[in-house]
Amino acid sequence: MSMVPLDSSKKISFQRKICDGDLVIVYERHDNMKAIKVCKGSELQNRFGVFKHSDWIGKPFGSKVLSNKGGFVYLLAPTPELWTLVLSHRTQILYIADISFVISYLExxxxxxxxxxxxxxxxxxxxxxxxxxxxxxxxTFDFHEQRAASAREDFERNGLSSLITVGVRDIQGEGFPKEYSGSADAVFLDLPQPWLAVPSVETMLKQDGVLCSFSPCIEQVQRTCETLQSSFTDIRTFEILLRAYEIRECRLVSNAVEEGVTTGPLPQKRRHCLPNGKNTDSLENNGSVMVRPCSSARGHTGYLTFARLKVQ
Incomplete structure (x- = not known):
């Protein structure tokens, strides 16, 4: 099967200059980003001021640009990691921890x-x-026609149309198209009843090819594994739990203060953590870095089941 080469004019590169019509990720802070199409004559208005798109054209990705008020944002290339954080959620999505694991295990x-x-x-x-x-x-296939059309538009905006073909098809009921029989290196399923698609996957994979099925419920995993046993080997299921940490600078004081947070004992004293910038009469040192788990952590997303097609 012939492959269409990636359009070099649309290829994401950190060395390429931003052009009129490009998609950029406007970074305000780590939890506030948005995807914007650069259009000469257009403006972006936010709390930092007004940013003219014409000022962005010709700058490399990663540039810091100023507003009319002196505020600033960064213009970043739409990498898959950043796109995951800004895309429109038409369905539940996979995040970086699951994605990196899937790509690694699917080889x-x-x-x-x-x-x-x-x-x-x-x-x-x-x-x-x-x-x-x-x-x-x-x-890639989706049974929902509008969802498939929206995804196709996103891939075009990101310059990925030459690498991704989007089809509308009920894989659970119809299976994958026969034209791909024996040609797939890997198959990924995110379906309510993935076990129904397993017979089709068997015919799509090359010898020693790998399947991954994503399911939020353990009952789905159990039934899928039962179906896989006849034609697949090395069946494994994983759950990826990601724990992030907060890192911030604080001041340590020896005497109790009204807004302090106790963090550990000292002989006849207690240490307290103050927000950076607070003035106290009894500082033990100029400051310290506090590291602790984030108060809100992303929990269970789903189970990832991998299996390798048996060599006949």
Missing amino acids: IVPGCLVLESGTGSGSLTTSLARAVAPSGQVF
């Missing part, structure tokens, strides 16, 4: 042919495309 490298169902919001699909580039191909 996806440049030149691979990957089948995916369903497309959803396209978070994983974008990362798959980068993993198979420049000569590979991702064929």
Whole structure:
């Protein structure tokens, strides 16, 4: 099967200059980013002021740009990691921890042919495309026509159309198209009843090819594993739990204060942590860095079941 080469004019590069019509990620802070299409004559208005798109054109990705009030934002390239954080959520999406694990365990490298169902919001699909580039191909399917059309538009905006083909198809009921039989290096399923698609996956994978099925419920995993046992080996299920930490500077004081937070004992005293900038009469030192788990952590997303097709 011939592969369409990636359009070099649209290829994301940190050395390439921003052009009129490009998609950029406007970074205000780590929890506030948005995707914007650069259009000469347009403006972005936010709490930092007014930013003219014409000032962005010709600058490299990663540039810091100023507003009319002296505020600033950063213009970042729409990498798969950033796109996952700003895309429109048409369905539940996979995040970086799951995505990186999937690509690693599916053994996806440049030149691979990957089948995916369903497309959803396209978070994983974008990362798959980068993993198979420049000569590979991702064929992704969703039964919902409007969802598939929206995903196709997103891939075009990101310059990934030459790597991703979006189809409308009920994989659970119809299976993957027969034209891909025996040609897939890897298959990814995100379906309510993935066990129904397993017989089709068997015919799509090359010998020794790998399947991954994402399911939020353990009952789905159990039934899928039962179906996989006849034709697959090395069946494994994982749950990826990510724990982030807060790192911030604080001041340590020896005497009790009204807004202090006790963090540890000292002989006949207690240490207290104050917000940076507070003035006290009894500082033990000029400051310290406090590290602790974030108060809100992302919990269970789903189970990832991997299996390798038996060599006949």
